Amino acid sequence: MKKVITFGEILLRLSTERHLRFSQATNFNATYGGGEFNVAVSLANYGLETEFVTRLPKNDIGDCALQEIRKQNVSTANIQFGGDRLGIYFLETGAGTRGSKVVYDRASSAIAQIEPSSIDWKSIFKDADWFHWSGVTPAISSNAAAVCLEAVKAAHAMGITISSDLNYRSKLWKYGKEPKDIMPELLKYSHVILGDLDTAFFMTGQEKQDPDYQDMESLPQLYDLLYKSAPDLKYVATTLRYSINASHQKIGGILYDGKDIYYAKTREVTPVVDRVGSGDAFMGGLIYGLLNDDLDKQGTIDFAAAACCLKHTITGDFNLASIAEIEQLAGGDSSGKVSR
């Protein structure tokens, strides 16, 4: 069984029920999630061995997060404890023409205060096959960015496959650095990058282009720009999203292997139950496909896109769909019949 390590922040998610606005809420549903952990949950559900590395505060709220990680069958063996608080995000779920709203409450979180050199990456990566991180972590604090760099360097040195999700969040990046100061050094060890080209060029400080994701002629040249500064880069993937409204999305995907473009055809996603974490579901599907000899490139991008679609029907950050459910949808059956 392949083993995948992910590193990042897990947050307490406090969401209003029944599409209520924040000002109407008298209670919040409490779940836990965070981009890199969400990827680990997908992979654990697909039967891979997974581990999540993070920093949690030593209090009851940190313990709840720890319990959730265990419940999802992800290893907690190398989690560090300390710091002031668990980061929080408040979520108001939109509907129709009203979009969902996220209020970040991440100041002074445990992982923002993580000390460089405090994680023993060598030991963590000993029997690992894959390391996954995303652009959210270096956006939190310079300490978090430094530890992230230690991780990719250690993974690189140990020959472990590295996947990077660009994941740009403009409301983070508040510690005085811009993505282009930090991300190029981190991305250069990547074997797989997930993101759209605009974000990729912005984060790597390259000139803005005008990608047409339907144009199989021009796209390869644009994707190729990312390969220049990442010598190990094998795959770039992009989630294609068309937002009709908050309850209705169209979702497809692209996988580029440095030579050919593979499309997952666009699917209707309506109604949207919860779209947070759908990009992580895509990422999880991508890693699963690339680690799975039974799936070729087309099969991989189809699986990733179908996983992303199904995530939209599931409350919370995690994609709790099974391989069988994803394969059924990837295979073209979107009828949603009752299973009994």
Add this chain to the structure above:
Amino acid sequence: MKKVITFGEILLRLSTERHLRFSQATNFNATYGGGEFNVAVSLANYGLETEFVTRLPKNDIGDCALQEIRKQNVSTANIQFGGDRLGIYFLETGAGTRGSKVVYDRASSAIAQIEPSSIDWKSIFKDADWFHWSGVTPAISSNAAAVCLEAVKAAHAMGITISSDLNYRSKLWKYGKEPKDIMPELLKYSHVILGDLDTAFFMTGQEKQDPDYQDMESLPQLYDLLYKSAPDLKYVATTLRYSINASHQKIGGILYDGKDIYYAKTREVTPVVDRVGSGDAFMGGLIYGLLNDDLDKQGTIDFAAAACCLKHTITGDFNLASIAEIEQLAGGDSSGKVSR
């Protein structure tokens, strides 16, 4: 007032809220339902006199089911008490491309252990006009099948109209018999059969055909095959369902009287609030139409299909729509305006 008797199992239904998956549920909504009882509830709501015959365990959960039957204005006069437990089904309500999921938990239920000859059908049918059963009951156990056969024979002997809903559930039928061993003998007393032709041919052990439900030329011949072994058969009806996804169905219907095909035109049903029991709503509408001199054949199939559509908007197994609401929809007004 006409009196209709139905016989079958009533189950405790435990469903997750807000489209949660089973693994996310910390509580279950508890309601009660079962195909033949659901039909009785529809008919009680339409003002008919109804009675439900079943077997319930003598414990608090059985008492809750009993209370629900009374609440729905269905007679409990001939319910038998005994056995280990009330059958349960767990329901996870899907959305969009994710279908709903039913987990049956019916082992050792009270009705599975019912004793042949323990029900006094003669007395039950004394002032009844109609008897309804479905293919779920003979699928439970050989005892349940035997009692079902006693019921149709008694009804036949007493000249009562018999309706049969084929209702094939592959996960039942676990006691060593196949439908074709049991169903033909049961179905041969039918005046009305509800089901699609594939199921009908499979259950009666006939050769598979390839029905085209839009083809008014070939359909009658196929339906006619069912009349051969059921000498009293007057009507066959089929619910037409096209599943766009779990939240979006198209629903129509067919009524065949041995001569002509009557269509209820296909309607959009979106969003689907709860589709469990929608076939029973169709059946209830059909019986109502056939018992009601004010509705001709076209009116009957229109009423049945509109009842089925409205059921999809109602949580739980029962069709709680009123005659007026169904007639409004059957009459073509699907605007769903606020009534105030």
Add this chain to the structure above:
Amino acid sequence: MKKVITFGEILLRLSTERHLRFSQATNFNATYGGGEFNVAVSLANYGLETEFVTRLPKNDIGDCALQEIRKQNVSTANIQFGGDRLGIYFLETGAGTRGSKVVYDRASSAIAQIEPSSIDWKSIFKDADWFHWSGVTPAISSNAAAVCLEAVKAAHAMGITISSDLNYRSKLWKYGKEPKDIMPELLKYSHVILGDLDTAFFMTGQEKQDPDYQDMESLPQLYDLLYKSAPDLKYVATTLRYSINASHQKIGGILYDGKDIYYAKTREVTPVVDRVGSGDAFMGGLIYGLLNDDLDKQGTIDFAAAACCLKHTITGDFNLASIAEIEQLAGGDSSGKVSR
């Protein structure tokens, strides 16, 4: 800052959850609302100074309504206390082809028993710019109608802009008068009328016409009929609603200034979370636009229609959308992306 006064009834709203029918409900969500108060809430959210005049019973339920008014930042300075009870309306929220259902429980409400001359309108209107009322209030009782007339006369005498929402509710008007006995006298002081032409002609006792809201040729003539008996009338507006089903509406709007027709283009509204109060949201947007020098007539009707659309996505009677959200939609962005 402009100050707007509204006058009318605030009700306790008891609604079933999760689309449950009344007969399935074991609890009710309790909120508060009423047409004229809903307009005040919209305007308070847009930053205007607002005040709501009403009559509340001196009991705990009346106190809850009072607290809600304060919470919404609407002045309670001139609320009168007394009477038997707070009016109630029960709401069952429909879905798809099943419409929502309102059961009024307003007999003997505090405002129905209000005494003429008991409100000091002169003092209330001292520093006010705008007075808004609707056709619901005169429908409650002859006392309520009398006080409403005192209000419009006082507003007229003091030169305050008066807006009138026709708001016809056939299940009210039970005290022996018809709209045409009461409404013409009330409407004649209007500067702004909101309503469709059928209702306007019915309430003013004029002959039924057959308006085509897409016909820019014939419409002005019909709207002009309303100007005859209302010498100060400047604007008439109409909400355009096309009800596909209870979960899917199309919403547009018309503003007529006595000369030209301004259209807000029709928008898809799906899913509908809660459509009660959407007309009040339109009215609130209209008053905001007319009081706001930055919005021209086209901008005003676009804002009003977009406010109405967004209201459909919000639970409860109030439009809790912000100016920024409404402007984004009015400006054409209905993508409902996550804000984070």
Add this chain to the structure above:
Amino acid sequence: MKKVITFGEILLRLSTERHLRFSQATNFNATYGGGEFNVAVSLANYGLETEFVTRLPKNDIGDCALQEIRKQNVSTANIQFGGDRLGIYFLETGAGTRGSKVVYDRASSAIAQIEPSSIDWKSIFKDADWFHWSGVTPAISSNAAAVCLEAVKAAHAMGITISSDLNYRSKLWKYGKEPKDIMPELLKYSHVILGDLDTAFFMTGQEKQDPDYQDMESLPQLYDLLYKSAPDLKYVATTLRYSINASHQKIGGILYDGKDIYYAKTREVTPVVDRVGSGDAFMGGLIYGLLNDDLDKQGTIDFAAAACCLKHTITGDFNLASIAEIEQLAGGDSSGKVSR
């Protein structure tokens, strides 16, 4: 099986959860109850045949009440339909030193508007053994009082046992009459009266006394005063309540048969889950005991007091305890061990 008829009002009860004050409530639990109906529910649970006579509005809320009556296995055969609304009472459940709070919202209720002579008491009482009413009904309106008088006269004429619960509610009696104008005529047909002596003397216009419920010498003389004007009176009973605080009561009872005093010894009731309806539970126990040959007078008052105690542990108006549970407590076992 003995048959008991009760007559009165059933209300929608809207209660806050978790001891919340009204001003904190965002939803209400909705149940149904009313003194005379509560008595019928107790008796139905004890296996007697019961029927409740009342007037319900023809709307969805009235239908919900009707459904609840059926669910509780009480006959609805002679319920009258009409009127504006179902009466409501709001309940805030206290704790410790904070008492529970009831806000009546009963103006214009269906039963307040009942027409004299509109109920066919002769037919209702044909096969009945017992009629029960309480002092709440004549307090509602003069019409309700008139129908109540028709009922007791008919019951008297037909030789049916009549029980009367004094049930004084000072906030009712608002139609211009005092209890002493109405109650003596009604009470004079009683075979059984439940109430404390202060209330009895007040309602019958007699001089205030100072009863000492522990004094077996003086009590009989005081109870005897009630026998003077009620020639058929056989039993008077009193619930003994000592309120330590809202969560802690002491409950006992007295039964007087015109000769001897029978005491049910005082029991600790803590915590109190819900004390509304505990007097009705006492009344139900009393009727059960008096109709049951197996219970002598001491057994009857012990059963009634134990039923009253157990009611305090049950949410809602009804005493849902079984005969076995009540007999266990009446027999002295208050250990509350887990039954499994």
Add this chain to the structure above:
Amino acid sequence: MKKVITFGEILLRLSTERHLRFSQATNFNATYGGGEFNVAVSLANYGLETEFVTRLPKNDIGDCALQEIRKQNVSTANIQFGGDRLGIYFLETGAGTRGSKVVYDRASSAIAQIEPSSIDWKSIFKDADWFHWSGVTPAISSNAAAVCLEAVKAAHAMGITISSDLNYRSKLWKYGKEPKDIMPELLKYSHVILGDLDTAFFMTGQEKQDPDYQDMESLPQLYDLLYKSAPDLKYVATTLRYSINASHQKIGGILYDGKDIYYAKTREVTPVVDRVGSGDAFMGGLIYGLLNDDLDKQGTIDFAAAACCLKHTITGDFNLASIAEIEQLAGGDSSGKVSR
């Protein structure tokens, strides 16, 4: 009407339901509270004019707090907006031998970052009669302590009565100062101090004593020690709490006027619904009594202690008891009878 200003932090309170432990919670009830605001709410409920001064973040969660302040009828006229986040406290409500548990999550809160001189106290205090603060605010940060000192100095200069609640929270005070470095300077302007003597001596850096709160001989000498460094000090009060277990408290109080000790007798408080904020309820009662000419010193301490008792029966931080309810309990009636 007297006007009272309070200054401090308002927090989002996230509490588990039904006595669940944090690790069992899947949702949190969301309310708002904070010592000084809680006092303002009590006083607003008693009919005084009140205003709360604080700093709130400009985001949806800050807006919710703002709305709650308005709902409670407390003026928001001088609230400052800015900073990262609203402070949070998580609450797990204990029962019996298991105590409640608070997890503070207040790092980087808006008020911790408040700028000295940024509040215009002169304008705020212009028509005020009383200023209240507590020892929580100077514990948050040195900036918060500095602004608190500005407030008491301004109030002192303007001749406004100042009350100080010692309120020691050991888990705060993390910015490098101890209470004895900060509190003496703040306390010296007090007219009224609430606290126990141990805390008072600790915070003012005085030697530990061993107070016996039942000893009327020795107590005055100990209280007198506080008067030395606070020249305007008139009253010192102490809440007497005896904790039998988390669900059972005994509550009394002491008021000392520099000469005599006034006792409020100890009352049983069981069950405890929620004890958070009970000290603030005491403080609110104390201020009310001292501002109210109708209450003498004994009446004042009785009112304060009864308010504290009643708070224990109310969920949330606020004492939502009315004057009438408190006076009833202060007058000795703790029977908790149903009010109807």
Add this chain to the structure above:
Amino acid sequence: MKKVITFGEILLRLSTERHLRFSQATNFNATYGGGEFNVAVSLANYGLETEFVTRLPKNDIGDCALQEIRKQNVSTANIQFGGDRLGIYFLETGAGTRGSKVVYDRASSAIAQIEPSSIDWKSIFKDADWFHWSGVTPAISSNAAAVCLEAVKAAHAMGITISSDLNYRSKLWKYGKEPKDIMPELLKYSHVILGDLDTAFFMTGQEKQDPDYQDMESLPQLYDLLYKSAPDLKYVATTLRYSINASHQKIGGILYDGKDIYYAKTREVTPVVDRVGSGDAFMGGLIYGLLNDDLDKQGTIDFAAAACCLKHTITGDFNLASIAEIEQLAGGDSSGKVSR
């Protein structure tokens, strides 16, 4: 770290909320628990390594149980999958004089159908220190009893300490055997037995005695009777429970080491939040104490009894109290103060 293995059944627990009776419930809280698993959870919380061996069905409900085991930090390494269904128990939580009610729904559960020899006990016990089982498992079916015997024999052979909780449930034992046919053979390998003497004598087929648990003279002789047939027996312990009512218990304990009696003094437990699993909490405390060199015999029984007390304040089957909380109570501090 010591490792403890437990073996038995884990059930889905469906409990009504807010003390509702079954007939009032419209939803059930869903948790998981079972005597032997509950013991494992206690020990995992105390920091021991634990593993639970059981049989789960391969369906979504079985998966939920699996997830719960992981969440509680108990190893799932040797769980067997198969069988029809997960056993269920329905729980109605009593209050005061009304006891809680359990309805078992365990027919055809996965573990009832477990095959002898299907568990590899040797491998499971390889690095284990302790094995715990209870009398519930052999009561389920003869297969379950057989596997239980295999386990104790294997543990005995490998020199592992064995603890046995007698746990008599009369409603189980339905497969034709009585405890005395099965239990003696199982118990004879015990090192520690938990139970009261009546149960012990009944289960081992010995003559009924009349133990007086306060009598230090006679008790040792009675306990000594158990040592005769269990050659390795070192300790017998008994939970002392005095049930005042369902909400008020008194709890103490006895530990006998074959020579001396050690008492944990009786403590008041009120209110009782949930008493299910309190015996397992006692057992968990006992094992912890006996495995912990820092606790002597008196310390061990004090810890066990305090753990049992605290469990009564916690919802669900598990004792989620920490070592620190238990030690605080065992040390005599039952004040339940707020921890903040």
